[in-house]
Every structure is written in C-alpha cells, then in structure tokens.
Amino acid sequence: MKAVLIIFSIMFSINGENVKEVFQEVPVFHLNFYLMGMEEIDNSITIQIGENIEYLNQEFEGQVIFELNHLVMDPNHAYIPDLHRDHLSQDRDHIDDLILPVEQAGSINVYLFDTYTIDEKLGAMMGFTPVLSAYYKGYEHSAPRFDRLFISYPGLISKTTLVHEMGHFLGLSHPWELDPINLDLMGFNSPKATTNHMTYHPLVDNFSKEQLERMRHFALNFRSYLLSRVELRPIPALAEFNRSTANK
Numbered sequence: 716m717k718a719v720l721i722i723f724s725i726m727f728s729i730n731g732e733n734v735k736e737v738f739q740e741v742p743v744f745h746l747n748f749y750l751m752g753m754e755e756i757d758n759s760i761t762i763q764i765g766e767n768i769e770y771l772n773q774e775f776e777g778q779v780i781f782e783l784n785h786l787v788m789d790p791n792h793a794y795i796p797d798l799h800r801d802h803l804s805q806d807r808d809h810i811d812d813l814i815l816p817v818e819q820a821g822s823i824n825v826y827l828f829d830t831y832t833i834d835e836k837l838g839a840m841m842g843f844t845p846v847l848s849a850y851y852k853g854y855e856h857s858a859p860r861f862d863r864l865f866i867s868y869p870g871l872i873s874k875t876t877l878v879h880e881m882g883h884f885l886g887l888s889h890p891w892e893l894d895p896i897n898l899d900l901m902g903f904n905s906p907k908a909t910t911n912h913m914t915y916h917p918l919v920d921n922f923s924k925e926q927l928e929r930m931r932h933f934a935l936n937f938r939s940y941l942l943s944r945v946e947l948r949p950i951p952a953l954a955e956f957n958r959s960t961a962n963k
C-alpha cells in the first residue's frame with residue numbers, strides 16, 4: 716500500500732458566508748502493549764498504559780493518532796539495558812526468543828520490561844527503539860522487526876518516554892545529531908526547543924509544528940504498511956482561522 720500525500724478542500728457555508736475547509740490525511744496506528752514478566756493483570760499498569768496513550772495523542776496534536784489494540788501478558792522477562800546491548804551488537808537470538816512467540820504483526824508493538832541503572836550520572840535506561848538510519852522503505856521489508864518500541868515499566872510514570880521513542884519510530888533524531896540546516900527545518904530555533912521531546916531535558920513538553928508535520932508525512936510514506944486507517948481531518952491551524960473568520 717502506498718500513501719500519497721494529498722490535501723483536500725471543500726467549500727461550505729456558515730451563516731451565509733462561504734468557508735473553505737482544507738483537509739489533510741491523518742494516519743491512525745494501533746498499539747499492542749506486551750507486559751513482559753507478568754502472568755496476571757496488574758490494574759495500576761493498565762491504568763498507566765491508558766494514561767500514556769492519552770498523553771501520546773495529546774502531544775501529537777491530532778497529526779498522528781494512536782489507539783490501543785491488544786494488551787498481552789507474558790511471564791518471560793529481561794532488562795532493557797541488556798536488550799539494548801544485544802541490539803547494538805546485532806545479537807537477535809535473545810530478543811527473538813523472548814518476543815517472537817507472542818508478537819502480533821500489523822500494529823506498533825510496545826514491549827514493557829524492567830530496567831536498572833548502569834550509569835549513576837545518566838540514571839536507568841528508560842527505553843529504546845531500533846531504527847534504520849537510511850533507506851526507510853526497508854521498514855516494510857523487514858517487518859515486524861522494526862515495528863517495536865522497548866519501554867521500561869518506570870518509563871511509564873513520566874509518560875514522556877513513550878512520546879520520545881515514538882518520535883524516533885516516526886523518523887525524528889535527537890537535536891545533537893542534526894546539522895544546522897536540519898535543526899532549523901525541525902524548528903529547533905524556537906525558544907521552546909530546550910524542552911522539546913527529542914532532547915534529554917527532564918521536563919520535556921513539546922514537539923515543534925515542523926516535527927509533527929514530518930512525523931505525519933513519515934507515517935504516511937514509510938510506516939503505511941502498519942496503518943490501521945487514514946482519516947481526513949481539517950488542518951488545525953486553518954480550521955482555527957476559518958472559525959475566527961466565520962464568527963467575526
């Protein structure tokens with residue numbers, strides 16, 4: 716399936732005034748959560764998962780939408796830093812043994828594991844996301860191997876770990892990995908950049924509008940094989956403008 720970026724517009728009338736409503740394609744993903752190391756339901760964790768998805772949708776501002784699909788419990792467990800080390804050394808056996816028996820293809824798979832502190836200064840590793848650094852069409856060819864986010868149980872508490880890792884999943888980099896042109900293109904010249912979700916600031920609270928547009932585009936073009944559906948929604952800034960002109 717290939718997603719083509721099209722902007723749709725229709726004319727309609729409010730109080731006798733003609734208003735042009737402009738629509739854009741909004742990608743909708745399903746999320747599966749895997750509660751690793753758990754044999755029975757833990758209500759406090761399921762509540763945290765619900766709150767994390769709500770915050771994720773809030774921070775994506777309707778540019779990308781996420782819906783909970785399945786919650787899967789599995790007694791197998793491991794630690795995030797160990798899995799990250801395996802990932803860096805391209806040792807896939809351990810990860811595959813753990814998750815292939817339960818993994819369901821076709822959604823974004825979020826694996827919850829425990830974590831521990833390796834570096835006192837950095838604190839415990841809260842999560843990581845395996846990504847391709849180029850040739851993004853490769854995501855579809857290697858599915859579901861790159862359709863995974865690894866998040867620690869403590870990472871659910873602040874709710875920002877899932878948002879940061881989803882940023883990577885949809886093509887964003889840390890600001891220190893970008894050259895000056897791309898920093899500018901991703902909106903890192905704004906005063907809010909210090910608390911951007913892709914930094915390691917302790918109180919992150921925003922994506923730039925450039926990042927949101929980039930992730931929407933990335934989802935439609937390179938993660939289209941995972942989409943649950945595409946909705947047509949009014950472009951937020953234009954909808955606001957139309958409301959204010961219609962009400963004047």
Ligand SMILES: [Zn+2]
Nearest residue numbers: 879880883889
């Ligand atoms: Zn990161």
